[in-house]
Amino acid sequence: MAEVKTVQECASMVADGASVMVGGFLGVGAPLQMIDQLVANGTKELTLISVVGSYPGGGFDIGKLTAGKQVKKFIGAHIGTDPALVSGYNTGEIDVEFNPMGTFIERIRAAGAGLGAVVTPVGIGTEVEENASKQSFYGKDYLVFPPLGADFAIIKAKKADHYGNLCYDGTSMNTNTTMATAGKVVIAEVDEIVEVGTLAPNEIGTPGIFVDYIVKGFSTDERKAIFGEIWQKGNKLK
Amino acid sequence: MAEVKTVQECASMVADGASVMVGGFLGVGAPLQMIDQLVANGTKELTLISVVGSYPGGGFDIGKLTAGKQVKKFIGAHIGTDPALVSGYNTGEIDVEFNPMGTFIERIRAAGAGLGAVVTPVGIGTEVEENASKQSFYGKDYLVFPPLGADFAIIKAKKADHYGNLCYDGTSMNTNTTMATAGKVVIAEVDEIVEVGTLAPNEIGTPGIFVDYIVKGFSTDERKAIFGEIWQKGNKLK
Amino acid sequence: MNSREIIARRIAQEFNDGEVVNLGFGMPTMAANYIPNGINVILQTENGGLRFGGAPKAGEQNPDLGNAGGEPITMLPGGSAFDLAFSFCIIRGGHVDATVLGALEVDQNGNIANWKIPGKFVPGMGGGMDLLVGAKKVVAALAHTDKAGNSKVLKSCTLPLSAAGVVKRIITDKAVFNVSSKGLELIEIAPGLTEADVKAATEADYQVATNVKTMTF
Amino acid sequence: MNSREIIARRIAQEFNDGEVVNLGFGMPTMAANYIPNGINVILQTENGGLRFGGAPKAGEQNPDLGNAGGEPITMLPGGSAFDLAFSFCIIRGGHVDATVLGALEVDQNGNIANWKIPGKFVPGMGGGMDLLVGAKKVVAALAHTDKAGNSKVLKSCTLPLSAAGVVKRIITDKAVFNVSSKGLELIEIAPGLTEADVKAATEADYQVATNVKTMTF
Numbered sequence: 001m002a003e004v005k006t007v008q009e010c011a012s013m014v015a016d017g018a019s020v021m022v023g024g025f026l027g028v029g030a031p032l033q034m035i036d037q038l039v040a041n042g043t044k045e046l047t048l049i050s051v052v053g054s055y056p057g058g059g060f061d062i063g064k065l066t067a068g069k070q071v072k073k074f075i076g077a078h079i080g081t082d083p084a085l086v087s088g089y090n091t092g093e094i095d096v097e098f099n100p101m102g103t104f105i106e107r108i109r110a111a112g113a114g115l116g117a118v119v120t121p122v123g124i125g126t127e128v129e130e131n132a133s134k135q136s137f138y139g140k141d142y143l144v145f146p147p148l149g150a151d152f153a154i155i156k157a158k159k160a161d162h163y164g165n166l167c168y169d170g171t172s173m174n175t176n177t178t179m180a181t182a183g184k185v186v187i188a189e190v191d192e193i194v195e196v197g198t199l200a201p202n203e204i205g206t207p208g209i210f211v212d213y214i215v216k217g218f219s220t221d222e223r224k225a226i227f228g229e230i231w232q233k234g235n236k237l238k
Numbered sequence: 239m240a241e242v243k244t245v246q247e248c249a250s251m252v253a254d255g256a257s258v259m260v261g262g263f264l265g266v267g268a269p270l271q272m273i274d275q276l277v278a279n280g281t282k283e284l285t286l287i288s289v290v291g292s293y294p295g296g297g298f299d300i301g302k303l304t305a306g307k308q309v310k311k312f313i314g315a316h317i318g319t320d321p322a323l324v325s326g327y328n329t330g331e332i333d334v335e336f337n338p339m340g341t342f343i344e345r346i347r348a349a350g351a352g353l354g355a356v357v358t359p360v361g362i363g364t365e366v367e368e369n370a371s372k373q374s375f376y377g378k379d380y381l382v383f384p385p386l387g388a389d390f391a392i393i394k395a396k397k398a399d400h401y402g403n404l405c406y407d408g409t410s411m412n413t414n415t416t417m418a419t420a421g422k423v424v425i426a427e428v429d430e431i432v433e434v435g436t437l438a439p440n441e442i443g444t445p446g447i448f449v450d451y452i453v454k455g456f457s458t459d460e461r462k463a464i465f466g467e468i469w470q471k472g473n474k475l476k
Numbered sequence: 477m478n479s480r481e482i483i484a485r486r487i488a489q490e491f492n493d494g495e496v497v498n499l500g501f502g503m504p505t506m507a508a509n510y511i512p513n514g515i516n517v518i519l520q521t522e523n524g525g526l527r528f529g530g531a532p533k534a535g536e537q538n539p540d541l542g543n544a545g546g547e548p549i550t551m552l553p554g555g556s557a558f559d560l561a562f563s564f565c566i567i568r569g570g571h572v573d574a575t576v577l578g579a580l581e582v583d584q585n586g587n588i589a590n591w592k593i594p595g596k597f598v599p600g601m602g603g604g605m606d607l608l609v610g611a612k613k614v615v616a617a618l619a620h621t622d623k624a625g626n627s628k629v630l631k632s633c634t635l636p637l638s639a640a641g642v643v644k645r646i647i648t649d650k651a652v653f654n655v656s657s658k659g660l661e662l663i664e665i666a667p668g669l670t671e672a673d674v675k676a677a678t679e680a681d682y683q684v685a686t687n688v689k690t691m692t693f
Numbered sequence: 694m695n696s697r698e699i700i701a702r703r704i705a706q707e708f709n710d711g712e713v714v715n716l717g718f719g720m721p722t723m724a725a726n727y728i729p730n731g732i733n734v735i736l737q738t739e740n741g742g743l744r745f746g747g748a749p750k751a752g753e754q755n756p757d758l759g760n761a762g763g764e765p766i767t768m769l770p771g772g773s774a775f776d777l778a779f780s781f782c783i784i785r786g787g788h789v790d791a792t793v794l795g796a797l798e799v800d801q802n803g804n805i806a807n808w809k810i811p812g813k814f815v816p817g818m819g820g821g822m823d824l825l826v827g828a829k830k831v832v833a834a835l836a837h838t839d840k841a842g843n844s845k846v847l848k849s850c851t852l853p854l855s856a857a858g859v860v861k862r863i864i865t866d867k868a869v870f871n872v873s874s875k876g877l878e879l880i881e882i883a884p885g886l887t888e889a890d891v892k893a894a895t896e897a898d899y900q901v902a903t904n905v906k907t908m909t910f
Contacts, residue, residue: 001494001518025740025777026763028756051777052819055763080816081763089815098815101739102781102823106353109778114568114610115344116357116380122785122826125857127809128818138384142354146376158757163527163554169440170757170768171741173776181565197553202407204556205776207526209496209518209571220756227756227765236764237751239711239735263523263560264546266539289560290602293546318599319546327598336598339522340564340606347561352785352827360568360609363640365592366601396540401744401771408551409524410540411559419782435770442773443559445743447713447735447788458539465539465548474547475534 002164002188002211010187010213011037014152017072019047021108021179022062023155026081027055027227029172030062031156031189033217039064047073049150051104051175053082060230069093075148077101100128103145105178111149112181118145153183157206158220159199160190164208167199180206189217240402240426240449248425248451249275252390255310257285259346259417260300261393264319265293267410268300269394269427270464271455277302285311287388289342289413291320298468307331313386315339338366341383343416349387350419356383391421395444396458397437398428402446405437418444427455477693479649482666483617485510485693486647487576490615491517495573496566498522498607501545503617504576510693520572522603524563527555544603567603568610575611576647577604579618581633584680586643586655588616589635601638608639620648620677627679629653629660650674652691653682664691694910696866699883700834702727702910703864704793707832708734712790713783715739715824718762720834721793727910737789739820741780744772761820784820785827792828793864794821796835798850801897803860803872805833806852818855825856837865837894844896846870846877867891869908870899881908 011034014020020038024030038046048071054063058081065071066084073095079085088094099107106118119142123129132143155176157166166188168176180186188211218226231237249272252258258276262268276284286309292301296319303309304322311333317323326332337345344356357380361367370381393414395404404426406414418424426449456464469475477485484503488510491497497517499505511517520526521543528543529550537548541557551557566572581589588608591601608614618628629646646653651674652664660682665674667690694702701720705727708714714734716722728734737743738760745760746767754765758774768774783789798806805825808818825831835845846863863870868891869881877899882891884907 025761026759028740028759028763052817076817078817078819080814086816096815096817098817100818100822101777101820102785102827105777105781106351109565110357112569112571113344113565114359114570116359116378117375119348119354119357120785121352121354122822122856124826125804126822126854128822137355137382140354144375161554165554165556168757170755170774171738171759171766172757173440173774174740175777177776178778181569181571199554201525201551201555201557202411204558207556207558207566208554209526209566223756224754228751228754231748231754231765232751234764236748237754238748263544264542266523266542266546290600314600316600316602318597324597324599334600336600338601338605339560339603340568340610343560343564347782350786350788351782352787358568360605360639362609363587364605364637366605399771403771403773406540408538408540408557409521409542409549411557412523413560415559416561419786419788437771437773439742439768439772439774442775445773445775445783446771447743447783461539462537466534466537469531469537469548470534472547474531475537476531 002208002214004193005213005215007033007037007215010034010215011041013185014038014043016044018152019049019150021049021150021153021183023174023176023179024061025174026052027061029156029174029176031154031217032061034154034187034189034215035062035064039068044070045072046070049075051076051101052078053080053085055230056081058083075099077104105175107145107148108178108182111147112178115147149182151184153179153186155179155186155188157188157190159192159194160188160214161194161196161199163196164211164214165199165204166206166211167203168205173205177205180210185212186210187213187215189215191217191220191223240446240452242431243451243453245271245275245453248272248453249279251423252276252281254281255283256390257287257388259287259388259391259421261412261414261417262299263412264290265299267394267412267414269392269455270299272392272425272427272453273300273302277306282308283310284308287313287386289314289339290316291318291323293468294319296321313337315342343413345383345386346416346420349385350416353385387420389422391417391424393417393424394427396428397430397432398426398452399432399434399437401434402449402452403437403442404444404449405441406443411443415443418448423450424448425451425453427453429455429458429461479619482649483647486652486691487615487617490576491515491574496520496571498572498575498611500577502578504578507576520566522563522567524560525555525557527552564606567606570610570612572611574613574615575607576615576617577607579616581628581630581635582616582618582643582646583630583633584660586641587633588638588643589633590638592636594636605638608642613644614642615645615647616643617647620650627677629678629680631680650677659683661685662688664689666691696836699866700864703869703908704832704834707793708732708791713737713788715789715792715828717794719795721795724793737783739780739784741777742772742774744769781823784823787827787829789824789828791830791832792824793832793834794824796833798845798847798852799833799835799860799863800847800850801877803858804850805855805860806850807855809853811853822855825859830861831859832862832864833860834864837867844894846895846897848897867894876900878902879905881906883908
């Protein structure tokens with residue numbers, strides 16, 4: 001059962017050297033206030049597990065962590081959007097483990113679901129083979145990968161009730177729903193905390209049993225303004 | 239993109255000897271009219287893939303297919319509720335392949351998701367080992383199972399729009415969402431067919447790209463009455 | 477109090493407040509009626525629900541809401557419904573704190589048999605094997621002996637296993653045992669019985685706890 | 694018409710009505726603007742959406758609706774949103790009819806390289822490798838030559854592969870090739886070019902189709 005805490009209380013649980021999965025996809029569905037607080041805390045030597053790098057151009061979303069040199073290792077599918085991450089990879093300051101995107105999320109799911117390995121055809125005949133073992137199953141070759149969990153999953157949902165049940169909007173579920181199952185400690189940042197009974201049973205994307213802590217982040221209106229500004233700046237709105 | 243057809247049109251696509259996944263869990267979320275029509279058609283020698291046998295006591299839901307001796311092979315996790323299935327198993331008329339429930343659904347998911355195998359710790363040290371290969375991954379023993387697809391997935395949802403997008407209510411999603419991804423032909427029986435744009439993006443449990451045919455089954459009110467009668471008879475309502 | 481009620485009432489003492497619990501059919505499900513005040517558990521049903529309640533009144537049933545026995549249920553406030561694939565992520569992934577399952581036999585190595593009597597009755601394992609492997613704590617509940625008086629708490633199970641080495645506690649109508657790598661430890665005896673009575677009814681080897689107690693309800 | 698527009702317009706002719714299509718960034722995404730009337734494709738975005746539309750007006754953005762490039766999108770009627778795990782079930786499971794991806798190099802064995810220039814630029818494979826393996830039809834789109842005039846349609850890719858033997862069609866600013874187990878077949882030539890021009894610009898071996906055509910837009 002989830003407990004409501006402040007962003008400060010939750011971010012201070014994350015020690016230097018921790019492995020941290022952070023939800024979101026190029027900023028959408030990212031726990032912005034928790035990231036800001038990890039930056040404020042200067043938490044170091046993090047293993048950051050995120051499907052892609054920061055919002056294009058960096059300096060926003062997890063790009064603040066990479067810019068602050070707080071990341072020792074990055075596990076994901078793509079870093080090209082984040083200049084600090086690309087540069088850290090090029091200099092060798094950041095160890096990057098590239099996973100095909102479907103393999104990345106399936107490994108996290110396997111960790112949360114108690115499965116022993118991910119068996120996928122993706123990456124056969126490529127350098128990805130070097131990070132996996134190749135094995136034939138039922139007459140066809142596959143790559144085998146281990147499950148991927150973390151000390152913390154820091155995720156983002158639209159609403160939480162006081163039991164920690166989470167609901168999502170639009171494409172912001174992305175990695176959040178799966179990471180919610182695979183962190184030893186799961187912290188959910190939400191726009192709004194509502195009364196128990198407000199969320200319909202089928203509207204709940206993550207049951208509260210997965211969530212340890214809820215923190216109140218920006219309101220939906222505040223996020224609309226934040227993304228409005230960023231998207232406007234990048235000429236992405238009509 | 240889905241096409242609306244009649245129950246008769248869809249059931250007649252299923253030839254003798256076909257493998258058919260049928261959604262539902264002891265009747266809840268089962269495609270009742272499609273089952274009735276397969277019974278009326280007398281389609282024989284079916285490989286029936288369903289997580290459990292019929293509603294307790296048989297003669298309802300998929301229990302009509304087993305009672306009509308239309309099933310040659312059953313793949314699922316439990317048969318104890320269905321007298322015709324138990325008797326067919328005992329006499330050897332029905333070949334039954336038992337899967338732990340989590341393995342069953344994960345095998346179907348693997349078929350739909352393009353994964354090569356399911357690697358699970360469940361069943362280690364039991365007779366289930368005989369139906370799987372045992373292998374060590376990352377220092378622990380697991381059982382490895384092949385994906386499980388079928389010629390047809392006959393599923394049940396509450397509503398469909400004309401694109402075939404499906405939404406579900408309550409626990410009736412059970413095996414339906416996953417089977418929708420793993421049938422060569424997917425037929426969805428629904429209470430109601432609604433206009434495109436009526437279902438919200440996050441309310442859609444199965445996108446229409448998975449659905450080949452939509453058939454209109456009983457209305458929600460009719461199903462409420464059908465289950466009311468069955469549950470009343472079994473003394474299951476207050 | 478009959479044997480089944482003894483077992484159900486004792487099961488009800490197994491839970492801590494806030495735990496996620498999956499109860500098998502029969503006595504485990506009965507136990508939900510006896511959970512002490514102040515202990516609120518979150519019930520999980522393997523077909524795809526959390527925080528569900530009892531049967532609705534006739535006329536108020538939802539044909540899309542059933543439990544793993546095909547019985548109508550209601551959803552409690554904060555309840556959630558999801559598909560079977562996700563339900564078994566919860567179960568197999570270690571997100572269920574405790575499961576209580578009926579058993580045909582248990583043994584001193586933590587083995588449990590509850591899905592198959594060869595040549596006689598083979599209902600299938602359902603979700604039981606997943607629960608036995610995935611739940612953090614596995615409690616086996618069963619009558620101590622069969623109708624002929626033969627022990628069902630054995631040195632080694634004779635029936636096909638459902639899982640090996642997973643049972644943490646055994647609750648019968650005569651006794652409660654802890655199970656660990658050191659074997660069985662008798663921790664409670666049913667009211668009116670002596671340790672000798674338990675001994676006589678038990679095939680398995682066991683240690684007697686220094687502070688062995690009488691089961692209370 | 695510049696090279697990029699030639700490629701984008703030609704890509705737009707690849708689709709059949711009702712197909713599920715995933716378009717990579719750059720020219721493939723541009724192609725969406727040129728799809729012929731009467732051909733309605735269902736666009737998929739790997740971060741978790743089907744049937745999405747273009748950018749909203751300023752002030753109408755939903756901070757929870759973005760595409761795989763982090764750009765704001767709108768949902769079309771009948772559109773759906775889901776999580777990444779499900780999105781890659783769609784992709785890897787063979788439920789995408791066609792994908793068009795930009796490439797750094799392609800070769801006559803259907804290999805494609807588009808994720809890594811060692812020592813120079815390593816953005817990562819993103820969802821590309823999954824799409825290349827999972828989509829029923831893979832179309833590679835690229836400039837026929839680099840700025841120095843060297844062919845990017847090769848006998849054998851020199852850069853690290855994204856997938857082996859998966860490309861079914863190659864679209865460049867000079868030509869269109871079919872790819873099969875028999876190798877490349879030249880089926881279309883850009884307006885104003887001759888087969889000799891294509892030959893001069895192509896390192897790969899290829900057959901010329903008997904009915905080779907001029908690309909039309």
